[in-house]
Amino acid sequence: MKLIEWIILISLIAAIVILWQFREILLLVFAATVLAIALNNGVRFVVRKFGISRRLAVPIVLLLVLVSVSAFLAFIMPLFVGQFQQLILLVPEGVEQLTNWSHQIVAESPSWFPALNIELLPSFSDLLQQGLTFFQRVFGNFLVIFSESLTIVLQLLLVIVLTVMMTVNPIPYRRTLILLFPSFYRRRADQILSLCESSLLNWLKGVSINSLFVAIASAIGLLILGVPFVFAHALIAGIFNFIPNIGPLLSAIFPISVALLDSFGKAIAVIILYLVIQNLESYWFAPMVMQKQVSLLPAVTLISQIFFTTVLGPLGLILALPLTVVAKTWIDEAWIKDVLDRWRGQTSSPSEDLVAQADSEIIPSSDE
Numbered sequence: 001m002k003l004i005e006w007i008i009l010i011s012l013i014a015a016i017v018i019l020w021q022f023r024e025i026l027l028l029v030f031a032a033t034v035l036a037i038a039l040n041n042g043v044r045f046v047v048r049k050f051g052i053s054r055r056l057a058v059p060i061v062l063l064l065v066l067v068s069v070s071a072f073l074a075f076i077m078p079l080f081v082g083q084f085q086q087l088i089l090l091v092p093e094g095v096e097q098l099t100n101w102s103h104q105i106v107a108e109s110p111s112w113f114p115a116l117n118i119e120l121l122p123s124f125s126d127l128l129q130q131g132l133t134f135f136q137r138v139f140g141n142f143l144v145i146f147s148e149s150l151t152i153v154l155q156l157l158l159v160i161v162l163t164v165m166m167t168v169n170p171i172p173y174r175r176t177l178i179l180l181f182p183s184f185y186r187r188r189a190d191q192i193l194s195l196c197e198s199s200l201l202n203w204l205k206g207v208s209i210n211s212l213f214v215a216i217a218s219a220i221g222l223l224i225l226g227v228p229f230v231f232a233h234a235l236i237a238g239i240f241n242f243i244p245n246i247g248p249l250l251s252a253i254f255p256i257s258v259a260l261l262d263s264f265g266k267a268i269a270v271i272i273l274y275l276v277i278q279n280l281e282s283y284w285f286a287p288m289v290m291q292k293q294v295s296l297l298p299a300v301t302l303i304s305q306i307f308f309t310t311v312l313g314p315l316g317l318i319l320a321l322p323l324t325v326v327a328k329t330w331i332d333e334a335w336i337k338d339v340l341d342r343w344r345g346q347t348s349s350p351s352e353d354l355v356a357q358a359d360s361e362i363i364p365s366s367d368e
Contacts, residue, residue, distance in 0.1 A: 027315045028155055032162035034322050037197050038204055039065065039167040058168055076235075083232035091257040192333045199325050206286070207321070211241040213285050214248075214277060218255075221273040225266060227259050237274075241281075243317065245302050248278050296324060 019026060039061055046057040166173055174193065181189040215238030222230045233255045240247035252274045259267040296304075304324040308316035316323075 023312060024315065025158075027312060027319060028159050029162060030323070031315075031319060032159045033166065034200055034204070034319075035159070035163040036166035036170065037200055039163065040170055041201055043167065062164065062167070080232055080235050083229040084236075087229055087232055087254050087258065090261065091254065093257075093261060188334075188338065192330060195333060196326050196329045199329050200322055203322065203325050207242055210281055210286055211238040214238055214241045214281055217277045217280070218251075218274070221277065222255055222270070225259070225269055225273065226262075227255050227266070227270060229254075229258065233258075237277075242321075243305075244321065245298075245305060246317075248274070296321075296328065300324070300328075 042061045042064075043054060043057045046052065046060060047054055050057075052060075174190075177193070178186050178189050215234045218237040219230050219234035222233050227233065233251075236254060237248070237251040240251040243250075252271070255270050255274075256267050259270045301321070301324065304327075305317060305320045308320040308323055310316075312319075
């Protein structure tokens with residue numbers, strides 16, 4: 001290797017090490033970017049719908065968001081907090097009730113029924129301790145980080161400020177990012193960034209509608225079953241639906257625990273209700289709503305959640321899906337189409353159509 005190549009390689013490794021040290025800040029920047037993309041889409045809609053300039057549309061959209069958030073904090077959040085506090089107190093009682101029923105079933109079982117040593121079942125305190133150990137192992141210093149209220153406030157302020165700045169004038173930030181690519185690939189990188197933006201918007205729209213469907217269906221079902229604190233259960237189900245696989249499972253713990261206080265049959269009915277809702281959402285509603293969404297295999301989604309949670313911590317879990325959407329777009333476009341589809345090997349080579357398609361998509365530009 002030439003000296004210049006060694007310098008480039010060392011610089012690249014040093015840049016990766018430095019970026020890794022600031023990975024939490026980069027995640028916050030990514031979160032702000034996702035929010036800015038959503039707000040910028042709203043700005044474009046206002047400009048097209050009412051024919052006003054972007055300079056006027058930006059403050060209108062930001063004002064609407066501020067009013068919506070304020071209304072949520074003023075009217076919805078107090079009700080949710082009150083019900084959620086009562087839910088936290090009822091969960092241990094529901095688990096204890098399940099344990100008592102288990103003892104009763106064993107005591108009243110007929111003589112011919114196989115004997116079961118119910119004492120071998122873990123108590124609620126044991127389950128709680130195991131659960132805390134599991135979450136500490138998965139989330140690392142999750143409780144420590146989020147117990148520092150000042151850190152949370154500063155992180156939220158950083159995300160809000162970056163979101164507003166990128167929404168007001170997104171073009172310079174996009175140009176700066178494109179300049180990090182080689183000159184011959186900048187036009188193609190701009191195309192891929194546009195595809196990432198489109199994919200994130202489709203994901204945000206789809207998952208928001210799906211979460212609203214899950215929340216409404218959960219509220220109606222729990223209301224019919226007579227489970228208390230319907231509003232809190234429905235809101236938790238809708239919010240946790242943004243985290244696939246893990247979210248729906250966690251959201252079902254609270255209504256099942258509360259239903260156990262009434263009867264074992266009601267708890268089984270709640271389990272069936274949540275299974276029906278999740279199957280309807282996964283196999284009927286989501287495919288209908290997310291026709292343009294980036295298609296992610298269930299195994300890929302689960303693996304990405306585990307990977308980003310393990311490597312990046314709690315923020316990695318929250319941002320696992322948008323990170324996966326962006327990563328998939330770049331892999332499809334920059335690696336598969338621009339490299340593998342253009343690879344002409346001796347043993348196997350892509351078809352002429354794929355090569356022509358890749359040639360048409362990569363537009364070298366020597367004047368950038």
